[in-house]
Amino acid sequence: MKHWKLLASLLFRHTGRWQMGFNLLGSLLGFLLVLISLQFFLDFKSLLSENTDLVKSQYLVVNKKVGMLNTLSLGSSVFQKNEIEELKKQQCIESVGEFVLNHFNATANMNIAIAGAQSMFMELFFEAVDNQYLDINPEGWNWHIGDKEIPLILPNDFMNMYNFNYAPSHGFPQLSQATLKWVTFDISIRGNTGKQAHFIGKIVGFSNRISTILVPKNFLDFANHEFAGGMKTKPHRLILKARNEKMAELTNYIDRNGYEANTELMRNGKFSGFVYNALNILAFAGLLVILVSLTGFIQFSQLLVSKSKYELETLSMLGFSTSAPIRLYTIFYLLAYCIIFIVSLLGVYLIKDYLSTWLFDKGITLQAGVSCVVALSGLGLMLVLLVINFIALRNDVQRIMA
Amino acid sequence: MFPLQLQSIIPKPLEGLYGVESIWGKRLELAAGSSYLIKAASGKGKSTLLAYLMGLRSDYFGELLLDGKPIQQFSPSEIAVLRANEIAYLPQDLRLFVHLTALENIQLTGQVSETCSKVEMLSMAAQLGIAEKMNSPCGKLSFGQQQRVALVRALCRPFKLLLLDEPFSHLDDDNIGIAKKLIEEAVEKNSATLLLTSLGSNFGFQLTQILTV
Numbered sequence: 001m002k003h004w005k006l007l008a009s010l011l012f013r014h015t016g017r018w019q020m021g022f023n024l025l026g027s028l029l030g031f032l033l034v035l036i037s038l039q040f041f042l043d044f045k046s047l048l049s050e051n052t053d054l055v056k057s058q059y060l061v062v063n064k065k066v067g068m069l070n071t072l073s074l075g076s077s078v079f080q081k082n083e084i085e086e087l088k089k090q091q092c093i094e095s096v097g098e099f100v101l102n103h104f105n106a107t108a109n110m111n112i113a114i115a116g117a118q119s120m121f122m123e124l125f126f127e128a129v130d131n132q133y134l135d136i137n138p139e140g141w142n143w144h145i146g147d148k149e150i151p152l153i154l155p156n157d158f159m160n161m162y163n164f165n166y167a168p169s170h171g172f173p174q175l176s177q178a179t180l181k182w183v184t185f186d187i188s189i190r191g192n193t194g195k196q197a198h199f200i201g202k203i204v205g206f207s208n209r210i211s212t213i214l215v216p217k218n219f220l221d222f223a224n225h226e227f228a229g230g231m232k233t234k235p236h237r238l239i240l241k242a243r244n245e246k247m248a249e250l251t252n253y254i255d256r257n258g259y260e261a262n263t264e265l266m267r268n269g270k271f272s273g274f275v276y277n278a279l280n281i282l283a284f285a286g287l288l289v290i291l292v293s294l295t296g297f298i299q300f301s302q303l304l305v306s307k308s309k310y311e312l313e314t315l316s317m318l319g320f321s322t323s324a325p326i327r328l329y330t331i332f333y334l335l336a337y338c339i340i341f342i343v344s345l346l347g348v349y350l351i352k353d354y355l356s357t358w359l360f361d362k363g364i365t366l367q368a369g370v371s372c373v374v375a376l377s378g379l380g381l382m383l384v385l386l387v388i389n390f391i392a393l394r395n396d397v398q399r400i401m402a
Numbered sequence: 403m404f405p406l407q408l409q410s411i412i413p414k415p416l417e418g419l420y421g422v423e424s425i426w427g428k429r430l431e432l433a434a435g436s437s438y439l440i441k442a443a444s445g446k447g448k449s450t451l452l453a454y455l456m457g458l459r460s461d462y463f464g465e466l467l468l469d470g471k472p473i474q475q476f477s478p479s480e481i482a483v484l485r486a487n488e489i490a491y492l493p494q495d496l497r498l499f500v501h502l503t504a505l506e507n508i509q510l511t512g513q514v515s516e517t518c519s520k521v522e523m524l525s526m527a528a529q530l531g532i533a534e535k536m537n538s539p540c541g542k543l544s545f546g547q548q549q550r551v552a553l554v555r556a557l558c559r560p561f562k563l564l565l566l567d568e569p570f571s572h573l574d575d576d577n578i579g580i581a582k583k584l585i586e587e588a589v590e591k592n593s594a595t596l597l598l599t600s601l602g603s604n605f606g607f608q609l610t611q612i613l614t615v
Contacts, residue, residue, distance in 0.1 A: 006510050010499060314497045317456065319486025319512025319559075321479055402478045 004328065010315070011325055012332070014307035023300050024336060026293035027385075031344035031378065033286025039348050039374045041279045043366050059133060059209050060240045062254060062261045078234040083257075087238070090253055092246030097133040098235040099212070100220050102126040103228035108201060109186040124187065128217040129210070133239045138205030143216040150187060151204040153214040154180075159206055177206055191227030210239070248274065294385055298392045301329065305396040316401040322394075325401070329393050333386060341382045345370060403468045403488050403562055404434040404595070406455070410464035413450050417463070420446070423614050427464070434562070436610035437589070437596040446615045448599040449494055452565045455597070456491055457481045486512035490561035492569050496552040500541030504532065504551045507540055511559055518558035526554045529580050546572040553581055557588040564589055566598045570605060578605060 064077040079098075087096050106124040131137070140151050163174045175183075185201035207214065224231060242250045254261050305312070312325060349370050356366045408430040412420075420426040425440075426447065432438060440448050453459040454466055457473050466473045468484075476484070485491075498507050508523050527533045530550040535543055540551060549572050556564065566585070570578045582605055589596050598607065 003510055006502065006506055010502070013501065311499065314499065315510075315512070316482070317458065317485065317491060317493070317497060318510065319482055319484075321482035321512070324512075398478070 007315070007320075007324060007328055010311045011308050011328055012304070013311075015304060019300060019303075023293065023296050024340065026289065026296055027337075028340045028343055030286055030288075030290030030293045031340050031381070032347045033289055034283060034381065035286075035344050035348045035374050035378050036351055037279050037283035037286055038377055039352055039371055041283065042371050042373060043352075044275055044279065046367065047364065059135070060242055060250070060254075060261045061210060061237055062240060062259045063237045065258055065260050077236055079236070079238055080234065084235075084238065087240065090250070092243055092250040092253065094241040094243060095132075097129045097239040097241070099237040099239065100128045100217060100224070101233070101236065102220060103224050103231045103233070104189055104191045106190075107188050109188070110183065125213060126215045126220055126223075127210075127212040127237075128215050128220040129239055130217060133210075133241065134214070135207055135209040136205045140202070140204045141216065143219040145222060148198075149184075149200045149202050150215055150219055152201050153205045153207050153210075154203055155211040155213075156206045156208050157211055189223060189227055191229075193227075193229065195227055197227070248277070290381070290385070294388065297333075297385075297389060301333075301389060301393050302396055304329075305393065305400065309400055312397065312400045320401075322397050322401045326390075326394050326397050329397070330390055333389050333393070337382045337386055341378055345375060345378060348374060403484065404432070405467075405469070406432040406563070406595070407467040407470075408432075408464070409467065411451075411454065411466060412463045413447050413454075414461045414463065416447050416450075420615070425451075425613050425615055430613070432595060432597070433610070434595055435593055437607055438598070438611050438613055439604050439607065439609050440597065440599045440613045440615055441602060441604070442599075442615045443601065448615055449567050451615065452491065452493070452567050452597065452599065455563070455565060456485065456489060482512065487560050488562045489565065490556045490559045490563070491565045492552050492556040492567060494567040494571070496545075496548050498540045498548055498552055498555075501539055503537050504540055504543065504547075505536040507551055508555045508558055511555075517560045523554060523558050526557065526584055527551075529584065530554065530577060544572075546574075546577075549573060550577065550581070553584070557584060561592050562594050564592075564594050564596050566596070568599055568601065570600075582606065 064079070066077055084096055084098070087093055102125055106126065108120075108122050108124050110120040131141075134153070136153070138151075138153070141153070143150060159175075159177060159180070166172065167174050180203050183203065187199040187201045188196065189199065190196045240250070251261075308325075315325065316322075352366070352370065356368070359366060408425065408428075410427050410429065412426050416426060424446075440451060442448055450459065454462060454473075457476065460474050468476075473481075499510070502510070504527070505520075505523070508527075509520075524533060524536065527536055527550075530553070532543075532547050532550050532554075535547055535551075540548055543551065549569065553566075553569055556566070564585070569585075570581060573581060585596070586607070588594075596607070598605075604612065
């Protein structure tokens with residue numbers, strides 16, 4: 001462009017350095033906020049889909065709160081059919097599993113004395129739930145009519161209680177999961193009618209998710225039919241398969257209806273909901289800052305153009321077309337936005353790098369680097385802002401020079 | 403751009419305020435290669451007419467035709483081309499960039515090709531007694547010196563029509579003589595039409611017609 005240096009000195013001579021600096025800083029901040037929110041949103045999403053510790057809250061066991069009325073047998077802790085239907089309708093819940101309880105007496109006798117320990121006798125209870133709700137699928141987890149051996153899944157907490165509370169205080173040896181899997185029990189079942197049967201119990205696995213003694217559902221259905229005359233009751237406990245991203249909604253629903261759930265899982269749910277909300281707020285704040293800085297930039301460019309009114313009119317009188325000043329202003333904004341874009345990407349990279357190290361120490365691994373989606377979104381945002389700025393600028397220059 | 407026709411032009415601010423001998427409201431044709439002086443007292447619309455011819459203002463009744471086409475129908479880019487290549491203009495308020503040097507002001511033009519070499523520019527400036535001021539910011543020069551800078555800027559451009567709005571208002575007689583000579587040379591070189599405004603004197607120009615507004 002001919003005389004571009006002279007033109008630049010004319011058109012930018014009214015530019016306040018502080019004013020321009022603050023505008024650039026505002027836009028940079030807005031860009032950084034939007035891109036960093038997007039980056040964390042993507043990271044968090046991939047964390048959720050990887051099912052890490054942070055979000056094992058996909059399954060939630062819920063029951064009704066037990067109060068004084070229950071103790072006095074005036075209240076009921078069972079879930080009614082309409083309550084279950086209502087739960088199923090919630091968007092945050094994918095499916096609802098009902099726990100089946102035994103309606104017969106069962107006792108266990110440990111028939112192998114371990115390391116000198118006395119044989120143990122205890123009253124038992126069983127629960128069963130559809131296999132899809134289990135966190136493990138151990139070998140031997142099946143039962144057919146006629147089988148004498150019943151596979152059992154015990155809660156992991158039970159192992160811990162035995163090993164760290166019961167065994168030391170009674171002088172029993174501590175047992176590993178593998179050892180316990182070798183242990184079998186005599187299980188005696190006696191129905192209300194007096195009908196009896198003997199089975200052998202065998203531990204096949206340990207569950208983190210469900211705190212109960214689990215048996216295969218078809219066994220419990222069979223046993224309830226055989227020994228309790230087919231008695232069916234409504235469930236006291238339900239297991240919910242919940243959508244990760246809706247955990248906050250679900251925990252609210254559970255609180256509202258006076259249900260109870262595993263508190264740690266609830267906390268995780270609340271945490272993931274909180275993170276989602278925080279990221280949304282961050283992205284929203286970033287967009288607001290961008291909008292404000294865009295308004296600032298447009299006002300700045302209007303001010304720049306209107307302050308250069310004399311120069312633009314005189315240039316027009318000297319035969320300059322509008323394209324020369326528009327081109328100069330556009331180059332200026334292009335440069336400004338490129339710097340903003342590159343610096344914000346660098347900022348996202350550095351902040352993520354810092355946070356990744358911090359999270360790694362906490363046992364959470366994020367994928368390295370800035371996501372392609374973030375870079376492309378930043379580029380797209382930059383182009384949109386440039387176009388808006390260009391249109392505003394062109395109109396102003398044409399108005400003065402026409 | 404010729405013939406340049408004024409068809410019953412009446413500036414809106416002067417409606418009903420002009421005399422019978424005035425060109426306002428009459429048909430007038432300015433021919434290529436002619437010289438005209440617009441003579442009138444202050445406030446009669448001399449500068450206004452030049453602004454109309456430059457396409458800077460359009461607050462008038464009637465029509466102003468350049469080669470048969472109303473100037474108001476010219477697009478902004480067509481006007482820009484006209485101003486860059488066919489019309490040179492020295493406005494009364496000079497329109498210089500005060501923080502640029504005199505030379506930079508002269509060199510800053512919208513046309514693509516050079517019409518005047520730097521040597522020619524400096525030679526004109528020297529003849530007008532402002533050679534040593536060429537590298538000074540215009541804001542530091544007296545109005546008379548600035549008027550000479552603006553005159554050199556107007557003459558160092560390609561033009562078919564030269565519009566000079568009271569170009570000698572702040573010049574002494576010696577400088578008026580030199581300026582007149584430079585103007586005549588430039589007009590002849592460009593085979594252009596000259597339109598000059600003045601409060602009274604015709605400064606010894608060979609004129610085709612004296613117009614009264």
